Amino acid sequence: MGSDDSYNFVFKVVLIGESGVGKSNLLSRFTKNEFMHDSRTTIGVEFSTRTVQLDHLTIKAQIWDTAGLERYRAITSAYYRGAVGALLVYDISKHLTYESAERWLKELYDHADPHIVVMLVGNKKDLETLRTVPTEEAKDFADKKGLMFIETSALNSTNVEAAFNEVLTAIHKKVASKEVTRGSISAVTLSGSLGLTRESQEERKGCCKS
Amino acid sequence: MSENLENSQAESSPMKTTWYCPLDLSTVVEEEEEGIIYTVVVKQQHVGPNSPVPISRSQCVKSATEEKLVLHLLHSFSLGDSSFISIFLSTYRSFTSTEKVLDILIDRLEHPPGERERSMTRPSFNKAVCTVFSTWLSEYPEDFKNLGDPSRLLRLAPLVPQDSSSAADLRARLLRMAEELSEKALLPDNHRDQTSSSSSPPDPLKFEATSVLGFPAGLIAEQLTKIETELFVRLVPYHCLGSVWSQRDKKGREGVCWSVRATIQQFNKLANAVLASCLWPTKLRSQQRARLLEKWISVAEECRARKNFSSLYAIVSALQSNPIHRLRRTWQETDREALRRYEELAEIFSDKDNYSQSRELLKEEGTSKFANLDNRLNNKHFNRSSAQGTVPYLGIFLTDLTMLDTAVKNRLDNGYINFDKRRREFEVLAQIRLLQSSCKNCVFIADESFLQWYHSVPTLTEEQSYRLSNEIEAPSEPSPRAHMPTVIITQCPDLSTSRTSLAGDGESPFDFHSPVNNFLSKLTKHMRSPSVSCLDVATSPPTNESTPVTLTPSSPTKSHRRSASCGNNLPSNVPGSGPDMRIIRIRMDLQDGNLYRSILISSNDKTPAVISSGLEKHNQDPKQASKYELLQLLPEGKELVIPVTGNVFYAMTPSSVDFLLRRKGRNTPVGSQPVKTETSATFPRIQTKGRRLVRTLF
Numbered sequence: 044m045g046s047d048d049s050y051n052f053v054f055k056v057v058l059i060g061e062s063g064v065g066k067s068n069l070l071s072r073f074t075k076n077e078f079m080h081d082s083r084t085t086i087g088v089e090f091s092t093r094t095v096q097l098d099h100l101t102i103k104a105q106i107w108d109t110a111g112l113e114r115y116r117a118i119t120s121a122y123y124r125g126a127v128g129a130l131l132v133y134d135i136s137k138h139l140t141y142e143s144a145e146r147w148l149k150e151l152y153d154h155a156d157p158h159i160v161v162m163l164v165g166n167k168k169d170l171e172t173l174r175t176v177p178t179e180e181a182k183d184f185a186d187k188k189g190l191m192f193i194e195t196s197a198l199n200s201t202n203v204e205a206a207f208n209e210v211l212t213a214i215h216k217k218v219a220s221k222e223v224t225r226g227s228i229s230a231v232t233l234s235g236s237l238g239l240t241r242e243s244q245e246e247r248k249g250c251c252k253s
Numbered sequence: 254m255s256e257n258l259e260n261s262q263a264e265s266s267p268m269k270t271t272w273y274c275p276l277d278l279s280t281v282v283e284e285e286e287e288g289i290i291y292t293v294v295v296k297q298q299h300v301g302p303n304s305p306v307p308i309s310r311s312q313c314v315k316s317a318t319e320e321k322l323v324l325h326l327l328h329s330f331s332l333g334d335s336s337f338i339s340i341f342l343s344t345y346r347s348f349t350s351t352e353k354v355l356d357i358l359i360d361r362l363e364h365p366p367g368e369r370e371r372s373m374t375r376p377s378f379n380k381a382v383c384t385v386f387s388t389w390l391s392e393y394p395e396d397f398k399n400l401g402d403p404s405r406l407l408r409l410a411p412l413v414p415q416d417s418s419s420a421a422d423l424r425a426r427l428l429r430m431a432e433e434l435s436e437k438a439l440l441p442d443n444h445r446d447q448t449s450s451s452s453s454p455p456d457p458l459k460f461e462a463t464s465v466l467g468f469p470a471g472l473i474a475e476q477l478t479k480i481e482t483e484l485f486v487r488l489v490p491y492h493c494l495g496s497v498w499s500q501r502d503k504k505g506r507e508g509v510c511w512s513v514r515a516t517i518q519q520f521n522k523l524a525n526a527v528l529a530s531c532l533w534p535t536k537l538r539s540q541q542r543a544r545l546l547e548k549w550i551s552v553a554e555e556c557r558a559r560k561n562f563s564s565l566y567a568i569v570s571a572l573q574s575n576p577i578h579r580l581r582r583t584w585q586e587t588d589r590e591a592l593r594r595y596e597e598l599a600e601i602f603s604d605k606d607n608y609s610q611s612r613e614l615l616k617e618e619g620t621s622k623f624a625n626l627d628n629r630l631n632n633k634h635f636n637r638s639s640a641q642g643t644v645p646y647l648g649i650f651l652t653d654l655t656m657l658d659t660a661v662k663n664r665l666d667n668g669y670i671n672f673d674k675r676r677r678e679f680e681v682l683a684q685i686r687l688l689q690s691s692c693k694n695c696v697f698i699a700d701e702s703f704l705q706w707y708h709s710v711p712t713l714t715e716e717q718s719y720r721l722s723n724e725i726e727a728p729s730e731p732s733p734r735a736h737m738p739t740v741i742i743t744q745c746p747d748l749s750t751s752r753t754s755l756a757g758d759g760e761s762p763f764d765f766h767s768p769v770n771n772f773l774s775k776l777t778k779h780m781r782s783p784s785v786s787c788l789d790v791a792t793s794p795p796t797n798e799s800t801p802v803t804l805t806p807s808s809p810t811k812s813h814r815r816s817a818s819c820g821n822n823l824p825s826n827v828p829g830s831g832p833d834m835r836i837i838r839i840r841m842d843l844q845d846g847n848l849y850r851s852i853l854i855s856s857n858d859k860t861p862a863v864i865s866s867g868l869e870k871h872n873q874d875p876k877q878a879s880k881y882e883l884l885q886l887l888p889e890g891k892e893l894v895i896p897v898t899g900n901v902f903y904a905m906t907p908s909s910v911d912f913l914l915r916r917k918g919r920n921t922p923v924g925s926q927p928v929k930t931e932t933s934a935t936f937p938r939i940q941t942k943g944r945r946l947v948r949t950l951f
Contacts, residue, residue, distance in 0.1 A: 062499070062502060063499075067655060067656060067659040068659055070659075071656065071659045071660040108652075110651075110652050110655035110656055110659070111495070111498055111499070111648070111651035111652045111654065111655035112648050112651060112652060114514070114517045114521075115517055115520055115521065115570075115648055116520075116521040116524055116525070116715075117520075117521070117524035117525075117528070117567065117570040117571045117573075117574045118566075118570045118648070121570060121573050121574070124573075124575075124578075154575060
């Protein structure tokens with residue numbers, strides 16, 4: 044499945060949103076190869092990671108879904124910790140799931156890093172006839188909040204790849220442009236010497252002496 | 254066997270050539286009949302050189318219509334699909350209902366074979382009917398109890414074959430069940446809430462967070478394991494199925510997953526107890542709070558030794574949760590050896606490779622008798638005389654089953670039910686059942702005093718615990734101590750790099766203030782620098798060189814990383830800093846079943862105050878304090894009378910935390926027999942164990 048190969052970055056991305064909006068379906072679509080690969084013996088080792096190529100770099104996306112765990116209280120903070128990207132999913136046919144987006148955002152910013160890349164994802168695009176959330180409205184909301192935006196259908200795979208890839212690209216851009224510096228090792232791992240580690244550490248050393 | 258083969262040959266009459274041709278390898282083919290698709294595996298078996306080659310053939314359902322699937326229950330065994338009944342019974346709720354299954358079976362029983370069918374002889378049909386229903390009744394009796402009205406059972410019972418005694422027994426059970434149903438229909442519904450606790454919420458005013466320090470970690474772990482084991486044994490595996498569990502919030506299905514809810518409720522309750530005990534006493538100093546963290550780390554470790562992965566993870570995730578995780582100063586004061594163990598334990602639940610470490614451990618130890626802790630031979634206080642069951646963290650199974658349910662189709666394109674999916678789900682359920690069977694014979698004794706404490710913990714909401722946490726350490730408060738130990742940094746060049754992750758100024762994005770994981774682990778590895786040891790001298794209180802119980806920062810091993818603050822920590826009360834504290838245990842000869850009570854004493858408390866709070870804890874009149882004297886129980890049965898004018902904190906000998914409250918006038922000479930025999934006969938275990946624990950923990 045290629046995930047054993049060396050990679051340049053590991054990005055942890057979390058899926059959030061109300062239950063029933065299709066988070067697990069999106070994940071399952073995105074990581075399908077790995078899932079099918081191993082699911083015979085154990086339940087697919089690594090079914091929540093997928094390695095993608097972006098700009099000559101190999102990026103391992105580690106996607107977290109709380110599937111089935113929503114009721115465990117204490118584990119959610121660990122869930123957000125170290126995440127550099129998030130997909131906030133709602134169901135375009137259920138307005139309530141869209142209305143709760145703001146609450147999810149708050150929770151996300153409470154627990155995760157403020158520089159986290161967030162994409163608002165309107166799922167179940169295939170249910171166009173039942174749509175209750177107009178695309179424009181959601182897009183305006185996303186703009187206002189500084190979120191990326193896309194509409195997907197996990198059912199027929201529309202935009203699933205695009206959603207994840209755009210988020211991963213945006214994360215990579217942030218890291219590469221040093222708009223943000225790296226901190227947590229668990230969030231972003233560099234293999235080889237891309238220079239970032241050294242620089243960010245030197246920066247910090249300076250401030251430490253002061 | 255041969256009869257079965259003949260039967261199966263007869264059953265699938267539009268046969269393929271595979272049956273007649275000897276094959277040298279096992280082959281897998283699909284066969285379709287009306288409404289059902291089988292996966293057929295044909296195997297050649299070598300028995301002897303001259304004997305004819307016997308062939309084994311098994312025919313498993315791959316997918317089918319609902320009706321055919323239900324009817325396959327009666328044919329499966331003869332077709333060599335031996336696990337079908339188990340798989341069907343544990344998963345059918347995902348694609349049909351008890352009522353429908355019964356309807357189809359009843360219809361079939363009303364038209365039994367024999368007259369017009371060649372596929373099955375009447376005796377083997379009867380046998381299959383008995384097998385299906387007696388398995389169902391014994392493994393899932395609740396299916397029948399939840400039927401609502403008894404009409405189906407009343408129709409079914411007379412149709413059950415009557416050709417054997419087991420069949421007669423079966424019929425009687427069905428009738429009894431029908432009877433119960435009709436009785437229940439007359440009574441109001443009191444069956445629902447099996448999980449909600451009836452007791453009123455605990456009174457936060459009565460909650461004593463630090464009392465937990467008085468219980469040995471092993472005892473706490475055992476009590477938690479008792480609770481978890483009982484819940485796990487009662488868990489209904491099919492409640493975990495993705496299709497069932499993900500429906501938990503749908504209206505009308507709230508009660509469906511009660512057994513999973515109960516497990517999670519306990520997980521949350523324990524996590525809350527950890528959070529509340531560490532956060533509730535906001536006034537504790539970092540060093541004191543660190544003792545609480547160390548306590549829970551030890552409990553987690555004891556849970557690990559008992560293969561109680563559920564409690565282990567609840568504790569670990571509570572310690573990792575934001576309100577505790579962010580308490581940088583408390584973690585800095587935590588014993589580094591404890592931190593190392595904590596990291597090891599947390600590693601078990603690392604999400605790496607889809608929780609591969611947890612999975613491996615479950616596989617290795619799931620049904621073995623003991624935890625596999627080869628390099629922990631020092632775990633002697635753990636009683637290995639009885640075999641241990643394994644209580645898993647259910648979340649992994651819940652995620653797997655949810656994912657499985659998401660990723661695999663329920664029906665094929667032709668509308669048939671995809672039974673292969675159910676087989677896969679059953680593999681997970683079978684693991685759960687295997688672990689459950691490992692827990693069936695575990696015996697535990699309840700410890701009332703711990704349970705009392707455990708149930709007295711108030712429930713904190715996420716906001717509340719975060720607020721308490723901020724009260725303890727204000728958000729983004731620059732931590733002066735963390736910034737200043739320049740002495741150490743210059744001594745240890747490697748350290749300067751790891752130090753940066755702590756110093757972090759709160760401004761660096763993607764820095765998740767992980768003092769435990771990032772900083773301390775590295776720090777502790779580097780901090781063996783002998784050149785700073787001279788700083789320790791100043792921090793050690795003069796009186797207690799061994800200091801087993803003190804809550805003051807005195808243990809030499811911990812002093813390195815506090816060296817920047819040396820001089821502040823002399824035990825005498827520097828203005829502004831709180832009093833030093835320790836926990837002692839006070840016994841009274843009351844015969845009321847209480848062995849001892851733990852009391853937090855500070856360096857400000859004089860003897861009379863300690864006596865009256867001891868009396869109060871033992872439900873005696875605290876005003877009678879002057880009539881009692883306080884004695885410290887020392888090893889070898891010796892006693893030390895604490896003078897009335899004294900300060901217990903300084904007067905006591907640090908080697909023991911056990912005290913006795915005795916009415917004046919009844920006293921016996923120091924070192925006398927009665928105390929000695931009593932001490933060693935009644936409480937030897939607690940005393941020695943307690944002391945050892947205290948020594949390692951404080």
